[in-house]
Amino acid sequence: xxxxxxxxxxLTFELARKRIAAGKxxxxxxxxxxxxxxxxxxxxxxxxHPTADRVWAPLDWPxxxxxxxxxxxxxxxxQAVNMAMTAHNGDFxxxxxxxxxxxxxxxxxxINDQIKHVTAFEPNERxxxxxxxxxxxxxxxxQLFCAAVGQKAGYGKLVSPSALTDSHxxxxxxxxxxxxxxxxxxDLSLPSHLALVLKLDIEGAEYEALLGAANTISQASYFxxxxxxxxxxxxxxxxxxxxxxxxxxxxxGELDWVACNDKQGKTYTNLSLDRPLFEQLPExxxxxxxxxxxx
Numbered sequence: 001x002x003x004x005x006x007x008x009x010x011l012t013f014e015l016a017r018k019r020i021a022a023g024k025x026x027x028x029x030x031x032x033x034x035x036x037x038x039x040x041x042x043x044x045x046x047x048x049h050p051t052a053d054r055v056w057a058p059l060d061w062p063x064x065x066x067x068x069x070x071x072x073x074x075x076x077x078x079q080a081v082n083m084a085m086t087a088h089n090g091d092f093x094x095x096x097x098x099x100x101x102x103x104x105x106x107x108x109x110x111i112n113d114q115i116k117h118v119t120a121f122e123p124n125e126r127x128x129x130x131x132x133x134x135x136x137x138x139x140x141x142x143q144l145f146c147a148a149v150g151q152k153a154g155y156g157k158l159v160s161p162s163a164l165t166d167s168h169x170x171x172x173x174x175x176x177x178x179x180x181x182x183x184x185x186x187d188l189s190l191p192s193h194l195a196l197v198l199k200l201d202i203e204g205a206e207y208e209a210l211l212g213a214a215n216t217i218s219q220a221s222y223f224x225x226x227x228x229x230x231x232x233x234x235x236x237x238x239x240x241x242x243x244x245x246x247x248x249x250x251x252x253g254e255l256d257w258v259a260c261n262d263k264q265g266k267t268y269t270n271l272s273l274d275r276p277l278f279e280q281l282p283e284x285x286x287x288x289x290x291x292x293x294x295x
Contacts (some may be wrong), residue, residue, distance in 0.1 A: 009044055010034075010059075017065050027065070035060060043101075043130045046070070048110055055106045056133045058126075062168060073103060076260035076267050077226055077288035082112050084224040084256075084292040085197060092224075093117040093194040095185060097149045097209060098201035100127050100168070102134035108197075117191055119143040123158060123172060123180045143188070147181040148172040149200075151208040154182045161236060171203035171233075185213035195222040200244075203230075204237040207244050218251050224292045229259070231278055231285045241277045245291055249273065257291035 012034060019027035034040050040060035047054050049071045063069040085092060092114050096105045099120035109115055118138060122128045128146040135142045148156060150172070157178040158170040172180065185198075196216065200206040206227050210217070217223055225248070229241035249255055259268040259277070261284050268287075271280050281287060 007044060010039070013040075013059055013065075017067065020065055021067055031065060041126075043133070048106060053106065053110055055101070055103055056130050057101050057103065058130065061101065061103075070103070070107065072262060072265075073107065074260075074262055074288060076262055076265060077290055078104075078107055078111065080258050080260055080267060080290040081108065081197065081199075081224055081226055084290065085112055085114055087292075087295075088114075088195055088222045088224075090114070090195050090222065091116045091193075092197045093119065093190050095188075095190075095196070095198045096120040097185075097199060098122065098203070099131055099199075100124075100201075101130040104199060104201075106134060115197070116194060117141050117143075119145070119188060119190070121145045121147050121149050121183065123148040124170070145181075145183060147183045148205070149185055149202065149209045149212065150174075150182040150205055151184070151211040152182075153184045153187060156180050156182050161232075169203065172205055185209065186215045188216070190216070196220040196224070198223065198225045200226065201228045204233045204239070206241075207239060207247065210244055210247055214251055217248065220293070222293050223252075224290070227289045227291070229277055229287045229289050234278070241287075241289065242273055245273055245289065248291060252293055254294045255291050256294050257289060259287045259289055261287050 012030060016027045016030035041058055043056045043058045045054040045056055057064055094105060094115045099105060099122045102120065105118060105120060118141065120131060122131050125146060132144055135144060154174055155176060155178040156172045157175045157180060159173050160170050200209055202209060227244050234241050245257060259271060259281060263284060268281060
């Protein structure tokens, strides 16, 4: 499909984007009005930067009203993951947990050609339907699951931390008769010759997901793992984000790791696993921890 045959974005949405980009008032008011009318739920294709590849995303996807959103989306974390991958002379299987509509995976695939197989998990049915469209072209090299991930297989439900949060902040809780399947990464059938790149953005379930991936990680010839560390989530679950990295150290030995913050555009090195994470970093809510197996 060429750019001329793609469905055009609604004129009202484009007007809002232009006003926001120009710093003029009224752009966000237009978006709120469109959202109230239910007109932002439809998905359209947007160009990724710097390639001509495109990604499907709904008009209410966070930040999509900004023209340069994909230029800076998790930019520092993606660069750190890419550098750690290129240090390994081999191909990778990517497992994207909390894949949403697939933006992260699409961006990583566009900067790194070592990925030969993609597995993605997304428990939100609406996001999963768009994710499926984004990865239809990969065919047999892709496994997509409308499911969450955890320490053990089962079922659960998505819960909002508060009435004010959007669907991207929902987290999974176990529920025997819940509508959402919880999968275990160790139960996957992955190509055994591929190294592992794993992204965990699952609103506080990262530690449990790593427990459910212990065999996969231990047996991998090499791995790169990205874990979201959210200050508010850490408070909600009462768990230190670095517990996940300490678990990895127990599984495989010494690690190398950095912390990235896309709002600051900074990557922090020389951090310690023996001190609380947020005592070592500036006062910001969200960091991406990128950790890789030390050769």
